[in-house]
Amino acid sequence: MNLNKFKNLDYKKKIIYLSLVFAVAALSTVYMIIKPTLMKIKEERANIVTQKIELEKRLSNEKNMASLSSKIRKIKPQIDRLSSVYINQGRQLEFITTLEGIASENKVAQSLNLNFDSLSNDPNYNIIPLEISVSGTYANVLNYLISLETMNYYINITNWQFSPGGAIVSEISVLETNKQSAPGSGAPYTLRLTANTYWK
Numbered sequence: 591m592n593l594n595k596f597k598n599l600d601y602k603k604k605i606i607y608l609s610l611v612f613a614v615a616a617l618s619t620v621y622m623i624i625k626p627t628l629m630k631i632k633e634e635r636a637n638i639v640t641q642k643i644e645l646e647k648r649l650s651n652e653k654n655m656a657s658l659s660s661k662i663r664k665i666k667p668q669i670d671r672l673s674s675v676y677i678n679q680g681r682q683l684e685f686i687t688t689l690e691g692i693a694s695e696n697k698v699a700q701s702l703n704l705n706f707d708s709l710s711n712d713p714n715y716n717i718i719p720l721e722i723s724v725s726g727t728y729a730n731v732l733n734y735l736i737s738l739e740t741m742n743y744y745i746n747i748t749n750w751q752f753s754p755g756g757a758i759v760s761e762i763s764v765l766e767t768n769k770q771s772a773p774g775s776g777a778p779y780t781l782r783l784t785a786n787t788y789w790k
Contacts, residue, residue: 676715676790677743682706685743685787689722692741696734698726704787715790720745722783728754731781749784
């Protein structure tokens with residue numbers, strides 16, 4: 591704009607014109623200064639929200655870790671007890687001796703077959719099949735079975751047969767026979783068990 595024209599304008603128009611120029615200059619300044627500041631504020635706000643979320647996650651993880659640590663301390667004795675039910679590798683003789691001691695204590699004849707050739711592929715433990723055949727009086731065979739069940743080792747019986755003499759007696763008829771009258775103490779009975787043993 592030509593300054594001569596500006597000088598020729600009356601006083602009111604000059605004030606309006608200068609006010610408009612100052613307003614545009616002020617708005618431009620505000621736009622140039624405040625807009626980047628607002629953008630920075632938005633970025634900082636986004637960073638703060640992100641950090642808050644991360645801190646909440648960390649706090650939650652720490653609470654979970656503390657809770658898990660507390661739970662682990664509580665169940666540690668049970669874990670030790672659970673791992674004691676496994677039979678230790680290399681202590682086969684001790685396990686067989688324990689079974690022979692139970693047979694001797696209950697006055698029964700026992701034959702064992704541990705199949706060490708068929709090991710499971712589980713990295714934590716091995717399952718080794720066990721076959722037990724026991725013969726003796728009715729009471730002695732049942733006492734042997736009770737002693738076997740109360741051993742410290744975990745033995746999972748998968749199949750069993752109980753026979754007086756040479757005949758196989760089912761589970762139900764054994765229970766019914768026991769309720770009616772105890773079999774003769776001198777008659778021989780045979781118990782055949784198929785089971786899984788767990789070795790570590």
